[in-house]
Amino acid sequence: MPRATSTDISLTKSYIPKVSKIPGISPTIAKFYKSIENRNIHEGRVVDQAYYKSNNIERLFTNIRFDCLFKINEPIVPRFILDFYSQVTVQTDEYGYLVISFMIQHEFITLTLAQFGQILKIPYNGQAVFTNEWDLGSLEYSQETEGPYSTDLPTPDDIRRLLELEHVMIDRTIKRGHRDHLPACFAHMLYCVVAEEQYNLAYFFVKRIEYARANPTANLPYGMFLTRLYRHIMEVYPHLDNGIYDIVDRVMRPLALKQTWRPRSDCGKARHSVSSSRHVISST
Template sequence: MPRATVGDTTRTKSYIPKVSEIPGFSPVLAQFYKPIENRCIHEGRVVDQLYYKSNGIERMFTNVCFNCLFEINEPIVPRFILDFYSQVKVQTDEHGYLLISFMIQHEFITLSLSQFSQILRIPYNGQAVFTNEWDLASLAYSQETEGPYHTYLPTPDDIRRFLQIERVDLNRTIKSQSVVLTPNQILTKELRQDMRRWEELIRENVFGLGGNQDHLSACLAHMLYCIVAEEQYNLAYFFVKRIECARSNPTANLPYGMFLTRLYRHIMEHYPHLDNGIYNVVDRVMCPLALKQTRKPQSDRGKACHSVSSTFAHHNRGSSSRQGDDDEDDGASRASTPSLTTYLNSLKPLDYQQYDIPTSSQQDDDLLFERQTHLLNQTQQMHKELRGGFKSFGKALRGVFRKKKK
């Protein structure tokens, strides 16, 4: 994949709204939006038919329910993404099950991991592990040893054997120093040719652009292993853990832009009073990825480009052309997707708390602080195990008020 596509993520800053700069916006809430609205959004990429119908991608991915990665085709809702990430927290209940909580316009919502997976239409069952490390040994160090997400992970030897890794060079130069790779550190170029296309597709819609693309991260190698071994993988677990990780990292991109559009639609269906016109949708502009790094920026800066090129093989030969009709691919990718009404009716009821929303004249800082504190206290009573979440949130909120009163 051309490294020039990394620029597609930074282009998202052209449409991320500066909520904190809206006249009359609460200075208290602005403190939570500012760190988020200065980041980039990892939108994900639309995959055309020519791409996912080649090299066994469609069949192998569908066997483990990873077809969700090449069937995703959604616009982006920047304001909803900001609202979501400004206060999202991942917690566990008394039985060890993950819960994801967030607030949309003072409406507090908690979803179980199962509900979250249903809404995003991603697999929930299977092997579950999360790490940002490169070395395959980190999988064993990161897995949960008990509870509902404990799984028996493959060994590094199993992963290397299933992926048919062929070591090309043990010596690497990293930061001007010669480094000898361990057997558990896999390079992307050590994958066989067809599997590199699998890796590209997963990285685009699960991990995002940027970083060390020549390294095959431990979790990505594990996903490839599950595809080859036809073992189910808990993608919902990975998504939630990565959301938690990105939220805590002040420089990380905000992941899963297209997938969060499905959450947006679900929330607006169940909370129609929240659909007050502030959530503008950014339409996609389909464009090829196999471009030179000197390509010119889009004339329409309000639209983002994210599509996976079907010309991966041509790119490897140095070509920057693209084949296929975008309109045809778009229709085909939506053909197997149920209507929104049918899909929403198939979901189980949500566990959520409803609150009366005050009028604009009532939304002063004291009331917002009181309501936020009430929600924090309720969450602490509802979940015994908090993972570094709402306590720091409450302290930050009180600190802002102390400074304001001075």
């Protein structure tokens, strides 16, 4: 993660409420919040329209419905984020479909992956895989080989060739004359962007939420997207909008990117340098 982004994330401590210290709160409820409220929130960044409307970028991302990553621009609801992450669980139903469940105050809410994607306005069909590893070979070991999310993934060599990565080392060095940070899943996302193959972003979101919930040191992702979930829930359950959810502006600075797209000589498609693309994807 870029150093400036890491600094921004740490600033979210300034507004994360200490729910566990509210007078009169039961010890049982306080325990749910205590480990969550000490995390940082990954708010996400807003991308300048002038950037994504230039050099064919908008077309490529729109073709697989990844324009949702450019158009997101929401404030943050920190108490709702804590409520969500304090009890969220991810399960699989009898047909193999993912189901995400969580408690907001006294309402138990269950959403299918499709419903979750529709509310967040992100794609919920296409290639599906999640790994927190950096090695491209980890994609094969993380993919589902049967059921509704069975995916015929590209090989590591396919990804390297299309993105023009010579080799991804275990120490996270990409031999392009500089060090880079490109996790395997993000490389796969970029492959889908360039190859114009649909990608199941809702699947990735839910799996990453599950990982963050289980990892006591992980930042809490998708701050802006969870604002959309907050608004949906308050519309469906208006009695929950009882004044405890303060909405705050993001503390992150706007995302500035260099325009480094150039046409591929072998297929005529536009290609974006990996060093800039990774920031667009990580803005979620």
